[in-house]
Amino acid sequence: MAMTGWKRGAWMALLLWAQAAFAGTATVYYYTPYKAWSAAYLHNDAAGTWTTVPGAPMSAACTDWVMRVVTTGTATTFQAVFTDGQNHWDNAGTSSGNYSVPTSGTHQVKNGQLLANAGSPCTTTGNNSAEVFYYTRTRGWSAVNLHYAPTGGTWTTPPGIAMNETACTDWVKKTVSLGTATGMKADFNNGSVWDNNNGADYTLGTGRITVKDGVVTANAASPCVVLPPDTTPPSVPSGVTATASGTSINIAWSASTDDRGVTGYTLTRTGGTQGTKSFTVTGTALADSGLEALTTYGYTVKAFDAAGNTSTASSAASAKTGSAPPPPAPGEPLGGDIREDSIYFVMTARFYDGDANNNRGGSMHVKSGNAANNDPMFRGDFKGLIQKLDYIKALGFSAIWITPVVLNRSDYDYHGYHGWDFYRVDPRLESSGATYQDLINSAHQKGLKIIQDVVYNHSSRWGAKGLFSAKVFGVRDSQWNWYYDAPVSGFEYDGLTVEPTSGKSYYNGDLWSTAEPAGNTCRNWGVPTSSTSQEGYRIYNCQWPNPTSGMFPSNLFHQCWIGNWEGEDSRSCWIHEDLADFNTENATVQAFLVDVHNRFIDRGVDGFRVDTAVHIPRVTWNRRFLPAAHAHAEAKFGAKGRDFFMFGEVGSFVNDKWNRGSPNHSAQFFTWKERKTYSSDDVAAALEQYNYEQTQGTANQPTSTNAFLQGNSWHAPDASQFSGMSVIDMRMHMNFGEASNAFWNGKDSDDSYNDATYNVVYVDSHDYGPNKSSTRYAGGTDAWAENMSLMWTFRGIPTLYYGSEIEFQAGKPIDCGPTCALATTGRAYYGANLDGSVTAGDFGVVGSASGAVATTLGKPLVKHVQRLNQIRRRIPALQKGQYSTEGITGSMAFKRRFTDSAKGVDSFALVTVSGSATFSGIPNGTYKDAITGDVRTVSNGTLAATVSGKGNLRVYVLDLPGSPAPGKVGVDGPWLKP
Numbered sequence: 001m002a003m004t005g006w007k008r009g010a011w012m013a014l015l016l017w018a019q020a021a022f023a024g025t026a027t028v029y030y031y032t033p034y035k036a037w038s039a040a041y042l043h044n045d046a047a048g049t050w051t052t053v054p055g056a057p058m059s060a061a062c063t064d065w066v067m068r069v070v071t072t073g074t075a076t077t078f079q080a081v082f083t084d085g086q087n088h089w090d091n092a093g094t095s096s097g098n099y100s101v102p103t104s105g106t107h108q109v110k111n112g113q114l115l116a117n118a119g120s121p122c123t124t125t126g127n128n129s130a131e132v133f134y135y136t137r138t139r140g141w142s143a144v145n146l147h148y149a150p151t152g153g154t155w156t157t158p159p160g161i162a163m164n165e166t167a168c169t170d171w172v173k174k175t176v177s178l179g180t181a182t183g184m185k186a187d188f189n190n191g192s193v194w195d196n197n198n199g200a201d202y203t204l205g206t207g208r209i210t211v212k213d214g215v216v217t218a219n220a221a222s223p224c225v226v227l228p229p230d231t232t233p234p235s236v237p238s239g240v241t242a243t244a245s246g247t248s249i250n251i252a253w254s255a256s257t258d259d260r261g262v263t264g265y266t267l268t269r270t271g272g273t274q275g276t277k278s279f280t281v282t283g284t285a286l287a288d289s290g291l292e293a294l295t296t297y298g299y300t301v302k303a304f305d306a307a308g309n310t311s312t313a314s315s316a317a318s319a320k321t322g323s324a325p326p327p328p329a330p331g332e333p334l335g336g337d338i339r340e341d342s343i344y345f346v347m348t349a350r351f352y353d354g355d356a357n358n359n360r361g362g363s364m365h366v367k368s369g370n371a372a373n374n375d376p377m378f379r380g381d382f383k384g385l386i387q388k389l390d391y392i393k394a395l396g397f398s399a400i401w402i403t404p405v406v407l408n409r410s411d412y413d414y415h416g417y418h419g420w421d422f423y424r425v426d427p428r429l430e431s432s433g434a435t436y437q438d439l440i441n442s443a444h445q446k447g448l449k450i451i452q453d454v455v456y457n458h459s460s461r462w463g464a465k466g467l468f469s470a471k472v473f474g475v476r477d478s479q480w481n482w483y484y485d486a487p488v489s490g491f492e493y494d495g496l497t498v499e500p501t502s503g504k505s506y507y508n509g510d511l512w513s514t515a516e517p518a519g520n521t522c523r524n525w526g527v528p529t530s531s532t533s534q535e536g537y538r539i540y541n542c543q544w545p546n547p548t549s550g551m552f553p554s555n556l557f558h559q560c561w562i563g564n565w566e567g568e569d570s571r572s573c574w575i576h577e578d579l580a581d582f583n584t585e586n587a588t589v590q591a592f593l594v595d596v597h598n599r600f601i602d603r604g605v606d607g608f609r610v611d612t613a614v615h616i617p618r619v620t621w622n623r624r625f626l627p628a629a630h631a632h633a634e635a636k637f638g639a640k641g642r643d644f645f646m647f648g649e650v651g652s653f654v655n656d657k658w659n660r661g662s663p664n665h666s667a668q669f670f671t672w673k674e675r676k677t678y679s680s681d682d683v684a685a686a687l688e689q690y691n692y693e694q695t696q697g698t699a700n701q702p703t704s705t706n707a708f709l710q711g712n713s714w715h716a717p718d719a720s721q722f723s724g725m726s727v728i729d730m731r732m733h734m735n736f737g738e739a740s741n742a743f744w745n746g747k748d749s750d751d752s753y754n755d756a757t758y759n760v761v762y763v764d765s766h767d768y769g770p771n772k773s774s775t776r777y778a779g780g781t782d783a784w785a786e787n788m789s790l791m792w793t794f795r796g797i798p799t800l801y802y803g804s805e806i807e808f809q810a811g812k813p814i815d816c817g818p819t820c821a822l823a824t825t826g827r828a829y830y831g832a833n834l835d836g837s838v839t840a841g842d843f844g845v846v847g848s849a850s851g852a853v854a855t856t857l858g859k860p861l862v863k864h865v866q867r868l869n870q871i872r873r874r875i876p877a878l879q880k881g882q883y884s885t886e887g888i889t890g891s892m893a894f895k896r897r898f899t900d901s902a903k904g905v906d907s908f909a910l911v912t913v914s915g916s917a918t919f920s921g922i923p924n925g926t927y928k929d930a931i932t933g934d935v936r937t938v939s940n941g942t943l944a945a946t947v948s949g950k951g952n953l954r955v956y957v958l959d960l961p962g963s964p965a966p967g968k969v970g971v972d973g974p975w976l977k978p
Helices: 005-022 382-387 389-395 436-445 587-602 618-637 667-671 682-696 730-734 739-752 781-791 852-857 860-874 876-880
Strands: 024-031 041-044 059-062 065-072 077-083 099-102 105-110 113-115 128-135 145-150 165-168 171-179 184-189 202-204 207-212 215-218 238-245 248-254 262-270 277-281 285-288 296-305 317-320 343-346 399-402 406-408 419-425 449-455 528-532 538-540 607-611 645-648 797-801 837-842 845-850 882-884 893-900 905-913 917-920 925-929 935-938 942-945 953-958
Touching: 024 077, 024 099, 041 065, 065 077, 099 105, 099 113, 128 184, 145 171, 202 207, 202 215, 238 296, 248 296, 277 285, 343 389, 382 389, 382 436, 389 837, 389 845, 389 852, 389 860, 419 587, 436 449, 449 587, 587 618, 618 645, 618 667, 618 682, 730 739, 739 781, 781 797, 781 860, 781 905, 797 860, 837 852, 845 852, 860 876, 876 893, 876 905, 893 917, 905 917, 905 942, 935 942, 942 953
Parallel strands: 024 105, 128 207, 238 317, 343 399, 343 797, 399 449, 449 607, 607 645
Antiparallel strands: 024 065, 041 077, 059 065, 077 099, 105 113, 128 171, 145 184, 165 171, 184 202, 207 215, 238 248, 248 285, 262 277, 262 296, 296 317, 406 419, 528 538, 837 845, 882 893, 893 905, 905 953, 917 942, 925 935, 925 953
């Protein structure tokens, strides 16, 4: 039956009404930086059928966002994908290949994830929120609470709220409503253990945030979204230029683009005798230095992304180098009493990166996690250290202890203690115009001494070039060709140059032989053992360094593993497979080590810090190495050479005076000459000495009054029995959990050193914290201030490990080898705190500063150490004075005096740390406090000093003819104040 006209009109009206009743809209916002698109289209099936490709254009909304309102049907969701209109797609990588979007509400699509009903990213309302993800694997927590306080608000009740929203493996999540607040302070805990950002609390904003191993990432991608495969390479770099300056060439280019972002660039260099060489950088410029003179070099550039997609090579650019600059002139030491200095200890490779060209990650770059942080182990260098000498001087330090500089060789060797070529400075630390000699000369020009860390005890696992290097490691079968490289004739390892065939700077093809090498002494070479590597590969005899297999000749290297750290074997056996132990009692080895270190003395360094000194017999030090170094320095530099300072690391990690009752293994033991004549044969003499001193025991060791006042008078010290080597004050170091413990334990040992005023004193280092802790000191800022106040006023030479001035990496593991990323340890890269410019007006005085380094220099603990350095430099008694606690009441209180009649110096000071003290029986006269400027006239031999506050001081200095008291020095701060 036909429908009449009025019925047809009514039906159409009803149909249109029904459609209006059941249709809706959804607003979709899309984040454009994710794909770096200049335009975006929304392709969807919201209307029941798919839109025509490429979909509807999205309009600009606000910075980084475009939007589209979609009319939807009656379903609860619709399918959507995005495109740039140029056949590049974002389809979420889901099983369906599409985003599933609710048919109503306002939604965001960002970084591969749909944020349903998230609202507009372009408006600010009173409904701010933060979506917080926390990483759990490192701490091993099964449940996590979020304790927070919105900006301007109050904290939640401890332990906070459970992070119980759905997340993914190793992550927990919680969304927090912040109202009108724009952020919050936050801590995390598992109900008993807390992560509070080392006491500073985390500062979090709005939006999605990840917190992983102490690192906060704002506006982060969800760690729980698996992005679709990235198969699109970046665009080809353009505008490549090359400009020569001397023997350096600067290359620059325009940035490439990529749908997910460019990760870095690979440059290929041709020309010169080294052949083709590659560099990887993250920026759009490279300074290629140390090139051959008058040589043309060509460069092409490729861009790559995180997925490994690589562009085609750019057009080539070339330049010709100029004449080679003259080598830097040899330096000479500054001379002077080292006790007048304070020491800043730097791990060069981790301090500041002045030249990215010499950055190297090594074989453990990926395994360690360093690659994920873009943090190669060799990152800092001499160029960076030269650039930041003024930072160190502005802190007030006048001596810099740097880690060993010789060419190293191991799988993880950035620290410098795996020496391979002892005659060569590691090229990974040097740059054109920033050689080791340049560093020495630059430091001296600023009045800064260089103390070089040296290793007499051992070489790298491969031996020492020029003395002996093993060539019998392993068998290069199909299991091991990933590790052992194919030999390349004529290529010489230098740690820096990439060997073209293997593509490695850590090439090792010269260290093994497929066939048993001629002259092999390693027993059962190449015979399979029953052991496998951690990768599951069969290990052969002689696969790894081994002192007991005959791999190393007995005349040059010791032949045993250490069994007892307080036994005789600790001085004559290997302490680790990576550290081939020199036979230091052998004349050939002695001549090698003396010659090596004489050459560094010739460069003008001011002293040596001697690594693993306890693992060489004292009689060997006293007969061979110490006299040789001191005699050479004096012969070369005269009076300045006589001040050459050597101090040893004697690892006596105990809290008592003597290391488990063994004088041979105690730090103070090494400050003394021998008191008996031993065999002329050094091997026999070492054993004779050990047995004799063990028999004498701790009660019959020599004592000294060199560190102590006689009443109130300084007396000339007796150095006739001084060995020539001072030491790190291990007992104070071990007890620095509390400054008062360090003070009383230090005093208790001082009569057993030849002269404790030369002890090098620190709280923690690149090896241990107090009490042999494996983490960097985390006692708190007040405790740090107190420790510093004691170190800078008590006897000894105050020393600070880099970054401690801002409690850098407090509580982090100091070292875990390649099992964790350096960024998570106490050896993390410090450069982010030093970016910007700085000049020192004087020691402890900032001339100018900008950028991150200015922020660093403004930290309260930095101000504290600056003032302490200023005070110590003004008062000779605090530098070189003998001390006494006689007639003094107070927890940490003492008097010190130094007299040099020839120079008209007589300095007398009364010191109390963190508490009041009374000084009785002191000389009458006028005393002026260096902290407050308070003036006291003493007429009855008594002065009562009032002070409160952890880390606060009073330093009353006696006004003496020719040595006036300085009065108040520096500016009041959080700790040093009235």
